[in-house]
Amino acid sequence: MSTTDRWTRRRFLGASAAVPLGCWATKSSAAEREPSRVKIDRIEVFPVRYPTVGYFKFFQGQDGSYGRPAVIVKLSADDGTIGWGQAVPSHTWSYETLETDTIAIRDYLGPTLIGRDPLDISGAHAAMDKALAPSFTTGMPIARAGLDFALHDLAGKLAGKSLAEMWGLSRGGPILLSWTVNPQSLDEVDKLIDDGWQRGYRNFNIKVAPDPAFDAELARRVRRRVPEGFLWADANGGYAPDSALEAAVKLADAGCDVLEAPLRPNRIRGYQALKKQGALPIFMDEGVVTPVELEEFIRLGMLDGMAMKPSRCGGLASNKRQIELVGEYGLAWLGSGLSDPDISLAAHLALYGAFGLKKPAALNGPQFLDGSVLSRPLVIRDGFAEVPRGPGLGVEVDEGKVAELVRRAQAAKKTRT
Ligand SMILES: [Mg+2]
Numbered sequence: 001m002s003t004t005d006r007w008t009r010r011r012f013l014g015a016s017a018a019v020p021l022g023c024w025a026t027k028s029s030a031a032e033r034e035p036s037r038v039k040i041d042r043i044e045v046f047p048v049r050y051p052t053v054g055y056f057k058f059f060q061g062q063d064g065s066y067g068r069p070a071v072i073v074k075l076s077a078d079d080g081t082i083g084w085g086q087a088v089p090s091h092t093w094s095y096e097t098l099e100t101d102t103i104a105i106r107d108y109l110g111p112t113l114i115g116r117d118p119l120d121i122s123g124a125h126a127a128m129d130k131a132l133a134p135s136f137t138t139g140m141p142i143a144r145a146g147l148d149f150a151l152h153d154l155a156g157k158l159a160g161k162s163l164a165e166m167w168g169l170s171r172g173g174p175i176l177l178s179w180t181v182n183p184q185s186l187d188e189v190d191k192l193i194d195d196g197w198q199r200g201y202r203n204f205n206i207k208v209a210p211d212p213a214f215d216a217e218l219a220r221r222v223r224r225r226v227p228e229g230f231l232w233a234d235a236n237g238g239y240a241p242d243s244a245l246e247a248a249v250k251l252a253d254a255g256c257d258v259l260e261a262p263l264r265p266n267r268i269r270g271y272q273a274l275k276k277q278g279a280l281p282i283f284m285d286e287g288v289v290t291p292v293e294l295e296e297f298i299r300l301g302m303l304d305g306m307a308m309k310p311s312r313c314g315g316l317a318s319n320k321r322q323i324e325l326v327g328e329y330g331l332a333w334l335g336s337g338l339s340d341p342d343i344s345l346a347a348h349l350a351l352y353g354a355f356g357l358k359k360p361a362a363l364n365g366p367q368f369l370d371g372s373v374l375s376r377p378l379v380i381r382d383g384f385a386e387v388p389r390g391p392g393l394g395v396e397v398d399e400g401k402v403a404e405l406v407r408r409a410q411a412a413k414k415t416r417t
Contacts, residue, residue, distance in 0.1 A: 083154025087146025148315020209238025
């Protein structure tokens with residue numbers, strides 16, 4: 001390790017353990033509050049692709065399209081109140097796609113919510129569990145997250161409370177952001193860092209795997225430019241078990257602070273070996289959807305911490321419990337996302353703000369995406385994101401902007417066929 005004031009493994013794990021516990025389960029209990037006078041009346045879905053800026057490996061469509069797929073969800077109550085959500089699939093990140101999430105929400109998960117009390121979010125999740133059976137864990141979790149965000153937005157708007165207020169927490173923020181460096185060759189690294197530096201970013205996450213030698217050189221170059229920044233390597237499950245052990249040592253020597261998702265999550269013994277090796281704190285991401293497998297993986301000694309992202313986890317209810325769980329086990333958590341556009345990003349900011357996230361969050365939607373469906377865009381400035389104020393997710397959606405994105409997505413599809 002260099003002499004810079006970076007996070008040592010022990011400091012990192014110790015500093016991230018303190019989180020408030022157990023507030024959602026009690027506050028949301030249907031048995032402890034009056035049923036709502038209104039019912040969920042209607043669900044509409046809008047499949048779109050947000051325009052993108054720069055290269056990112058998860059935005060390439062299978063049919064020559066490029067852009068960030070998203071299914072915007074509009075949940076209406078019978079008194080006219082509206083909640084907005086957004087599912088953010090990427091078929092090169094997980095098996096969910098723009099098309100399958102649209103169908104899952106419109107034809108399977110969504111219909112189970114019609115007529116339900118919009119304040120009963122845990123009841124809504126129980127109903128959705130029956131509508132689409134699980135595999136290893138909750139099925140179609142990204143689609144589920146789109147509905148969960150809309151449910152939280154609707155419940156907050158009906159109650160006149162922000163998410164933090166619904167949870168009995170303070171709003172928190174602003175959220176410090178990390179800049180993603182995903183070079184296709186090492187020649188690009190300096191330019192990619194400069195792009196972030198000029199926008200006020202001082203902390204960086206790098207996309208690594210499958211080649212430990214390339215990755216170590218990438219990490220060295222970033223570390224040389226930002227000796228004080230938090231440097232977070234994410235392999236997206238891309239190493240083989242042997243090369244992951246080699247990569248962990250090389251990335252530690254090159255100055256990385258954490259290694260996320262070195263292996264696919266079903267490589268249980270591989271994760272155990274990496275944690276035991278102790279070269280870097282090992283974080284998990286892909287494949288951890290519910291608190292159930294998270295606790296199993298913790299008890300199996302597979303990880304030092306979790307990269308949170310409600311968009312991966314079936315939504316805020318699940319991910320909030322996971323933040324509490326890692327705190328109970330004295331482990332660490334980082335704030336991350338799925339290159340979330342505006343509505344999904346607002347949900348992430350609300351969660352991370354309420355739980356007092358201090359370390360840089362890998363929320364790179366503002367870096368890679370262009371366009372917004374919000375009446376007032378989220379405030380992203382000098383490498384920080386403000387946590388939105390106001391009821392629900394704290395954002396207002398401009399339906400004209402949604403219609404325009406839908407029109408553009410349809411026009412692009414026609415051009416390709
Ligand atoms: Mg990741």
